[in-house]
Amino acid sequence: MQKKVLVIEDSSTSMKLITKLVQQALLIPVCASSLTAARHMFGHSNPEEYLCAVVDYNLPDAPNGEAIDFTIESFIPTIVVTGRLDDDTREHILSKDVVDYIPKENAQVYDYLSRLLARLDKNKDIGVLVVDDSRVGRASMASLLRLHNFQTFEADSAQQGLAILHERPNIQLVVTDYHMPDMNGTEFVAELRKSMTKERLAIIGVSAGNSSLLSARFLKSGANDFLHKPFCQEEFLVRINQNVEYIENVEAIRRAANSDYLTGLPNRRHFFYSVNHVTRNQPNHQVIALIDLDHFKKINDTYGHDAGDKVLKDVAKILASQFSDVYVSRFGGEEFCIYLPDINPIEAIERLEQLRESIQSRNIKFQQQVLKVTTSIGVTTIGRKNLEAMLATADSLLYQAKSDGRNRIVHDHNVS
Ligand SMILES: Nc1nc2c(ncn2[C@@H]2O[C@H](COP(=O)(O)OP(=O)(O)OP(=O)(O)O)[C@@H](O)[C@H]2O)c(=O)[nH]1
Incomplete structure (x- = not known):
């Protein structure tokens, strides 16, 4: 469900800008001046409907942050924007349980607000683990993280942390203290890095220790970042968000590199990578289908390139839904490939026949307009170690399906 953002702002220029940002984040602005x-x-709205409130500090009927x-008493996570840049105002705002405080210094603040809104929406699905043997330390970090909508988990030892991560x-993201009873922070980081890379799990070390060597030790042990205690709330949250964004950006790049831009299916390169892993284990039966x-x-030529794109996307959806248990790829152009390991060849051919019929009747x-399309499918059931060899056979069977009249399957099962 689309969430609302309560915007309380008396400047019409700022209101317009903030409203636009809220809408760009696919959220619903509820505006009050x-x-x-x-x-x-x-009124008596349910606070759960609101992602957050964006509140001007100084309003005609609320001049001092009232x-x-x-909004805080109404249980709405609150972001404060203000034209007042003095330290007293900043301290006053941060003494309340606000999500963040944004001084209206320059146009960049609106970019920051836009990113913050997007983060609050995404953070609800992201888990952050705080590992610290001090209950007070854990609770203060966890409550800041909760303000930013993260799913927060707490552990009082490295062992408990490992169990929760499992x-x-x-x-x-893991935020870990250095001094812990069973394992110190750098040992804990090294243990985590045995199974999780920096791109899969971000780790921030924190410590009150005086030694500047400690930050280097954390980083060399595999931490992504380090914070000296006591830290200021804003720095803590900015670092948290930056590290979460890093993980997301790497994931987005990985996804883009592995998938076909039009259909979202795995691309040829990723298909080869995944299937070569499986073929190494020499499955009992292997079936490869080339679909054109x-x-x-x-x-x-008749309906235009956009119509062709729509056909490719719809066909890809059918493939993805009927073959979600195996390996599917768009090889390029109007050609797709399916690899089915450990399957009875007759069952595989039946499933592919159903696919052909589904596409034909869609x-x-x-x-x-309503467009129709059919497919020709070449299927090899003779498993070989070499993926290229299986593809070459499937390709020649596909060629035969085309020359036999199209809209059919040609396979080599039990053909002598
Ligand atoms: N819309 C769209 N068309 C594409 C895309 N990739 C390739 N094509 C077009 O796919 C068409 C393939 O044409 P052909 O190779 O002649 O094959 P065909 O018309 O399907 O004929 P047969 O395979 O012999 O049945 C070409 O016109 C390409 O421009 C794409 O991403 N989108």
Whole structure:
């Protein structure tokens, strides 16, 4: 469900800018130009409907941050924007349980706000583990993380931390103290790095130790970052967000490198990588199917390239849903490939026949038109060690399916 953002701001220029950012983040702005209007608009709404509130510190009927108290008391995570840049205001704002404080210094603050809104929305699915034997230390870091919507887990020892990580695959970040009873922080980091890379799990070391060597030891043991205690709330959260963004960016690059831009299916390179892993274990039976759309050029020529793209996307969806248990790829153009390991060849051919029929009977909607397409499929059931050799056989069977009239399967099972 699309979440709402309560915006309380008396400057119409700022309101316009913030409203636009909220909409760009695919959230619904609920706008009020004063505290009174905000109370009226919020009424008895359910705070769960709101992702957060963006509140101006100084309003005509709330000159000293009273609107912040209202949103916090209403259980809405609160981001404060203010034109006041003095330290007293900053201290006053940060003494309250706000998500963040954004001084209106320059145009960059709106970029920061935009990223913050996107983060708050995404953070609800991200786990962060805090490992510290001090209950107070753990609780203070965990409560800051909760303000930023993270799913937060706490461990009072390295062993407990390892157990929680094992149970919670959505943990993307660990914040660990150095002094712990069973294992120190750098030993804990080294242990984690045995199974999880920096790109899969970010680790931030924290310590009150005076030695500047400690940060180097954490980093050399595999931590992504380090913070000296006591740290300021803003620095802690900025570092947390930066490290989470790093993991997300690496994942986005990995996904883009491995998938076909149009259909989202694994691309040829990734298919070879995954399938070569499986073939090394020499599965009992292996089936490879090469699937090629028939007379696809005619669809492009008649209805345009966008219509052709829509056909490719719809066919890819059918493939992905009917063969989610095996390996599917768009090889390029209008050609797809499926690799089925450990399968009875007859069952594989039946499944591929169902696929051919599903594609043939699908009404593909493009603008006001309904498009139809058929496929020719070459299937080799003679498993070989070498993937290229199986593909070459499937290709010649596909060629035969085309020359026999298209919209059919040609296979080599039990053909002498
Ligand atoms: N819309 C669209 N067309 C593509 C894409 N990639 C390749 N094509 C087109 O796919 C068509 C393939 O045409 P051909 O190789 O002649 O094959 P065909 O028309 O399907 O004929 P047969 O395979 O012999 O049945 C060409 O017109 C390419 O431009 C794509 O990503 N999108």
